[in-house]
Amino acid sequence: MKNQTSITSVLLMSLSDDQKTIHVLFIFFLLIYLMTVFSNFLIILLVVTCAHLHTPMYFFLGNLAFLDMSYSSVTGPSMLSHLITQHWSMSLSECIAQVFFVLYLAGSEVLLLSSMSYDRYVAICRPLHYSQLMSWCTCAKMASLVWSTPFLVCIIYMICLRRLTFCGPNLIQNFFCNLPHLFQISCTDPIINFLVLLVLAIVIGSAAFVATFYPYVRIFRAVLRIRTSDGKSKAFSTCTSHLTVVLIYYASITFIYLIPDTSNFLTLNRVVTVIYTLITPLLNPLIYSLRSKDLKAALQRALHIQRLHPDTATRR
Template sequence: MRNQTPITSVLLMSLSEDQETIHVLFIFFLLIYLMTVFSNFLIILLVVTCAHLHTPMYFFLGNLAFLDMSYSSVTAPRMLFALSAQHWSITFSECKAQMFLVTYFASAEAFLLSSMSYDRYVAICRPLHYSQVMSWGTCTQMVAMVWSSAFLTPTIFTSCLRRLTFCGPNFIWNFFCDLPHLFQISCTDPTINFLVLLIVGAVLSTIVFIATFYPYVRLFRAVLRIGTSDGKSKAFSTCTSHLTVVLIFYASVTFIYFVPDTSNLLTLNRVVSVIYTLITPLLNPLIYSLRSKDLKAALQRALHIHRLHPDTATRR
């Protein structure tokens, strides 16, 4: 019979037992995290300060950069501390808080990507009405809905956790806390919670998935009707970056939440979790910055002004 004493701490899985490997991982993930924060912050700074980037597309991109920076900051600093101190134990309250924030930012990113899909659809399929349909008032309301609606999913999941008793074992097979991991350490039957997770996740995922990809179905149909190959190329190039980010996001989420945690897939699951929580927030700004001429031009202009007026830039 299990010990019914509630657990007060959770032991996360170490990424390695070899000291040399741990040092290499710490340096590697530290560089990844610093690059993630810097690149996403740079996009936010350019979007805010450059007048020609004050468009709906870059307004959404600035919010995506803030989301990626926040999402990475939920898991990376704690993992870096654990690697440096070799202390993989966290309090149960911290574990639940991390679960809430991971779910919140993942939900917000899914909602935001669907909004960005609609923006690309309007820009290509209804260019003459774009400024009217995607007005600043509409964009602001859409982003406000994204940030507020994202609270729904973690709130439901956190409420369901109240019916569970957590008395051990307190070991989680990953380097951060997520909802399925908490079910594994419950000494109460989590079947109802799994059903709630499945139903809510399936309903929301289906709605958001359709809202994200349906605009692309209509968009591709419209692009295929364009007579010239040059016109098709220009139309596809305006949405390639966003579609790439969407595919990476859904591929990672599908593997983490819909592939069972079998013993044969534990290592692969951790690798995908690292990619999803650390690598993807860095890839997003790189994908957009490499594909966007406007962003590259804004960065070049900012660097040129700094070289011409270094004293002024410093005083500012």
């Protein structure tokens, strides 16, 4: 058996070898990242400051905006740094930390989307009991589960990950570290870790999947029973934004985690990964902003107040 030397760093795959293309990509992704942070922060600010947005729907939307902003910050700044310096490497500990936060935030988003689906189900199918079923106490409990459950699961999985040793080759076929990439550079058989991950994915993932999509089965049945077209249109408009976000999210993670990371799909996988990690966190606030009259009204009101009192913010 050959001697195996543990690696201390990993080498990420460059997005391009052409210098001009790299400059274009850097400007493009920098704008995407700044717009993502700004748009999601703006939603959080509106949800916190506007009294008429203090509802369960916008409470969860504020959580989604914070989650998207955090997810983009896990991969975005490091990728921009690699683009500008052209040093596509990071320490193994940094790579493992990135894996932890990617898994944690992805798991949180899965649970958060299911919570938002339940909120839409109650609003459309049980409107008379909405204030009782979606009380602030219930929302706080659901949010605590959204943020704490994936954290505990990821801590347990990171402990299991300590059994692996990494001896290379240390090349990772992407611009950031994800769990499948760690399996590829491990010189320890990762079958136990893979089985643990599979069990967790089946138990938590399938439960979250059912909790996310089953309410929409009930919603569609309820909407179809509405006789007036205006009533149907109003009911659909309250859940279209969320359903769009859900479909984009699940389509992306399905491709990334279920399609084999082979040479045939390598380029396509990297494109989908960019969309999933950088573009989707920007699309989410845009989708909600375009579909939500309340958000647009809150933004217009805030801009109108700023025009009327331009020196107020300066004095503050």
